[in-house]
Amino acid sequence: MLILLLPFFFIIAISAQSNNSTYPNCPSYNCGNVTIRYPFWNTVSESTTQFCGYEGFGINCSDNGRQNIPEINFGGDSYYVQSINYELGTIFLVDYDVSPVATDRSNCPRMRHNINLGTLPFNFSMFSVNLSFHFDCNGCPSFATEIPCLEHNDRKVCLDVMNNGTDESVWDAYSCDQKVVTTVIGENMNSVPNLSTGFGRVLEEGFELRWWEVDDCDRCEASDGRCGYRNAMEFVCF
Incomplete structure (x- = not known):
């Protein structure tokens, strides 16, 4: 009987510890x-x-x-x-x-990876905006911003604000070698008069995540x- 009761007392002790504020x-x-x-x-x-x-x-x-x-x-x-x-x-x-x-x-940072949350209980906030960097392109479309400081061997780097509803197939004509998507807080973009030179400041402000239970x-x-x-x-x- 004593052996059977021991687990019961152990559970009570653990519960009491859990109630310690x-x-x-x-x-x-x-x-x-x-x-x-x-x-x-x-x-x-x-x-x-x-x-x-x-x-x-x-x-x-x-x-x-x-x-x-x-x-x-x-x-x-x-x-x-x-x-x-x-x-x-x-x-x-x-x-x-x-x-x-x-x-x-650097004042001209190169984004090297996407943001991969995996299965973590995070969501991007409603104020988030996705930025798409396209590297080593033969040109930039009119809706994108060219980033001169990241050019290499006359190959262009283009920045696209992805909430503009652009069809991704448009990029096929520019033969870009790599695409990296990151997230920023939308209102921080309003404080930068020229995104082609001030994109680093926007990235430095970061992004916001919300977690759930x-x-x-x-x-x-x-x-x-x-x-x-x-x-x-x-x-x-x-």
Whole structure:
């Protein structure tokens, strides 16, 4: 009988710990000007084998010699975390290569990859605008903006604001070698009088993502808990 009752007492103890409003297993951290707290977590203080927060929401806090830099990684690419608004559920990110904290920052940055969110519970905000960079083209269509500083061997680089409803087949005539799509906040484009020379400033302002509640976490959070993972796969409710 005692052996049968032990699991019952264990579950009660765990439940009592979950009701602790300070969440000792889910601490908050400061990295630069950004507070890292649930559903995000610090990859340095917590490990990839056990953490409190959403899977894929780990933020690395690194030191570039001048300041602490919060970075998040998805799709194999790093993004500088500008700010997080926990009340609105939004996070502002900048591709690290074009961010103001990059050591090799350039006034004429070259976008090298798309933004790949995979299955992470993020959505782009309603204020987002997609920018399409077409590299090594034999010319630029009239609706696109030519980027002279990125030209190479007389091959053009063209920038297209993708919410203009352009048919992508139009680009076939320009024999471009590569296309990279990124996202920016639309209103930031209004502050740049000339996109061909000021596109770097728009990229540096970054983009906004909104996150939603993960399905596995709804019951945990409804019971005043915080969800996490152990051994990368095992779900835990703190």
